[in-house]
Amino acid sequence: MKLSHSPTSPFVRKVLVAAHETGLADRIELLDMTSSDAKTAIDQVNPLGKVPAMILDDGTTLMDSPLLCEYLDSLHGGRKLFPESGGARWSALRQQAIGDGVMDAAVARVGEARRPESERSPDFVEKQTAKIAHSLDLLEREAESLQSDPTIGRIAVGCALGYLDFRAPNEGWRTGRPKLAAWYEGFAARPSMAATTPPD
Ligand SMILES: N[C@@H](CCC(=O)N[C@@H](CS)C(=O)NCC(=O)O)C(=O)O
Structure with missing residues (x-):
């Protein structure tokens, strides 16, 4: 494929x-x-x-x-990233929605910064920044639910945080979010994350 x-x-x-x-x-x-x-x-x-x-x-x-x-x-017989049913499934899909949403907002912000200066909207950027901040605050409150084996939800959240480090390294998303930062430190060390780090 x-x-x-x-x-x-x-x-x-x-x-x-x-x-x-x-x-x-x-x-x-x-x-x-x-x-x-x-x-x-x-x-x-x-x-x-x-x-x-x-x-x-x-x-x-x-x-x-x-x-x-x-x-x-669906192509492998090992432990599934998408739990089949029940609370585990909804939790993983919910985390995926949040992680994907953070990525959507962060990508939109990068796109806005690439527009000619006279066409950029500070209000738009502020709204995307607020979506990211509110989502990370939620993840900090729910950081315990990120522990354990990788699921599609944890992968989405990990990639979202990695993207913030890549595109907004000075924004300081870790400040005030110690549990999320500690979880990400462990997740980012996984071979799957190390093998897919964005270029400098
Ligand atoms: N919901 C899509 C989002 C994909 C997405 O936004 N990709 C961006 C790059 S990070 C893109 O291709 N943007 C070009 C465009 O929107 O025209 C997914 O989960 O795959």
């Missing part, structure tokens, strides 16, 4: 971390979407024009990181 890839996308990283955690990374060929023809190429793989997307061996295309990760999880 092929994965449309950008080395700085936290959503691509999420899929790759899931692939490493499930022992499937070697089966994925990366399609570089950072070349000059990238926009056209991305649109061909995903009509939504976003990375990540996947082309399966039979030509089927899948898009959106939750779908890609759940597809990968």
